[in-house]
Amino acid sequence: METKKLLKTAETKLLKVTNRPGIIMQSGQGLNLMDTEGNEYLDFIGGWAVNCLGHSTKVIADVLAEQSRTLVNASPSFYNVPMLEYADLLTRHCCFDRVFFTSTGAEANEGAIKLARKYGSRFKNGASDIITTLRGFHGRTLTTMSATGKEEWEKLFEPKTGGFIKTIFNDIESVRQAVTENTCAIMIEPIQGEGGVNVADPDYVKKLRELCDKEDILLIFDEIQTGMGRTGKLFCYEHYGIEPDIMTLGKGIGGGFPLSALLAKERLNIFDPGDQGGTYTAQPLAMAVGLAVLRELLDKDLVMHTMKMGNLIMEKLTELSDRYEIKNIRGMGLLIAFDLTKTKGADFVAKCMKDKLLINSPKEMSIRLMPPLVVTEKEIEQAILIFKNNLAERQTA
Numbered sequence: 001m002e003t004k005k006l007l008k009t010a011e012t013k014l015l016k017v018t019n020r021p022g023i024i025m026q027s028g029q030g031l032n033l034m035d036t037e038g039n040e041y042l043d044f045i046g047g048w049a050v051n052c053l054g055h056s057t058k059v060i061a062d063v064l065a066e067q068s069r070t071l072v073n074a075s076p077s078f079y080n081v082p083m084l085e086y087a088d089l090l091t092r093h094c095c096f097d098r099v100f101f102t103s104t105g106a107e108a109n110e111g112a113i114k115l116a117r118k119y120g121s122r123f124k125n126g127a128s129d130i131i132t133t134l135r136g137f138h139g140r141t142l143t144t145m146s147a148t149g150k151e152e153w154e155k156l157f158e159p160k161t162g163g164f165i166k167t168i169f170n171d172i173e174s175v176r177q178a179v180t181e182n183t184c185a186i187m188i189e190p191i192q193g194e195g196g197v198n199v200a201d202p203d204y205v206k207k208l209r210e211l212c213d214k215e216d217i218l219l220i221f222d223e224i225q226t227g228m229g230r231t232g233k234l235f236c237y238e239h240y241g242i243e244p245d246i247m248t249l250g251k252g253i254g255g256g257f258p259l260s261a262l263l264a265k266e267r268l269n270i271f272d273p274g275d276q277g278g279t280y281t282a283q284p285l286a287m288a289v290g291l292a293v294l295r296e297l298l299d300k301d302l303v304m305h306t307m308k309m310g311n312l313i314m315e316k317l318t319e320l321s322d323r324y325e326i327k328n329i330r331g332m333g334l335l336i337a338f339d340l341t342k343t344k345g346a347d348f349v350a351k352c353m354k355d356k357l358l359i360n361s362p363k364e365m366s367i368r369l370m371p372p373l374v375v376t377e378k379e380i381e382q383a384i385l386i387f388k389n390n391l392a393e394r395q396t397a
Helices: 003-013 058-070 081-092 105-123 142-147 172-178 202-215 284-299 302-321 345-354 377-396
Strands: 025-029 032-035 040-043 098-102 129-133 164-167 183-188 218-223 246-249 260-264 326-332 335-340 366-369
Touching (some): 040 377, 081 098, 081 284, 098 105, 098 284, 105 246, 105 260, 164 172, 284 302, 302 326, 302 335, 345 366, 345 377
Parallel strands (some): 129 164, 183 218, 218 246
Antiparallel strands (some): 246 260, 326 335, 335 366
16 A cells, blocks of 8 residues: 555544654664655664664564464463563562563553552551652553653543652652651652653662661662663663662563563562453563563673663763753663753754654653664764764754
8 A cells, every 4th residue: 555545544544642753664674664665764762662672683573473373372361381481580680579471561560559559558557659750651541640740641631540649850858758657659760761861869769768668668660661771781770779679661671562561579479369460461472572582682791782882872972062952961771861952852853854863852852862772883873973964954054
């Protein structure tokens, strides 16, 4: 079908939930995406930090083909082999003892919220409040929207789920003031991705851990975007020298296949049968993919590669900032952002797209980079050259 006809279908048949450009992606390989008109784009969005191994990687294609011939879904009522192999490998490489596999980040965060409130009900006299942060992002279900700190969401879809107390990110005093006898957990992203790539200060995280220990409340790390090597450690909590009580994973965990996870310490293995579940939880296809992705991250030492490539991008952006409208370069590993002083982020994104580079603007004057973890020096140089050319045009206009 011709591109124009397909776009007409998009306009008339799809429920509109976001503004998409008038291009249709058809195939991908590595860091490259190809549209139906034959244009090739260098992808520094990576499916919103999802395609950690790049597009159409052989590792995932092979395991999907093999597992689909063996067992697609036995129902969540039964164990399956890749589920158990994956659970074992994942827990052996983190500080958590138990895992529950789901399909989306919001679903994993819902599970974390339920587990925290189960803990409050059982051990803290029914405590149910969960402290989150302004500009934090935890998902798009009603409950995870309630936990999210986006001001523009406050009045959407009311009444939403209650019991979420918003505090100031990196401000421990605002958290201390929010803690009451009804607090069961504190939930944060160690790096606020949708909020603009705001990195948690080490002292802030350390004091959160101390506060949780003192008040007997849980510390939840939402690592949907930061987990699975994205920040130069397998999990972002490792940068801080502390251990959360609960962690959620999504995005890169499946390398593009729908998969997420809720992990917890042994003492939080407290769900009663029927408390938690889902039709597609731990289905063999997703488990086989997740297992293959984690093995690839470990076997190819992609976490170290991520740190090296992230440092290179930071270095190149810093060089650009000496001459062009770039400031406040921030992030860890391959989750990086910078601010523009004159150009709006959406305009810069559009200009780079014309030059066949895909980037993201999470805030009005900010640019976010989330390339696959397999990005090369050559591809980074290519992206930086496009930045330089576009920034130069704006500076001399």
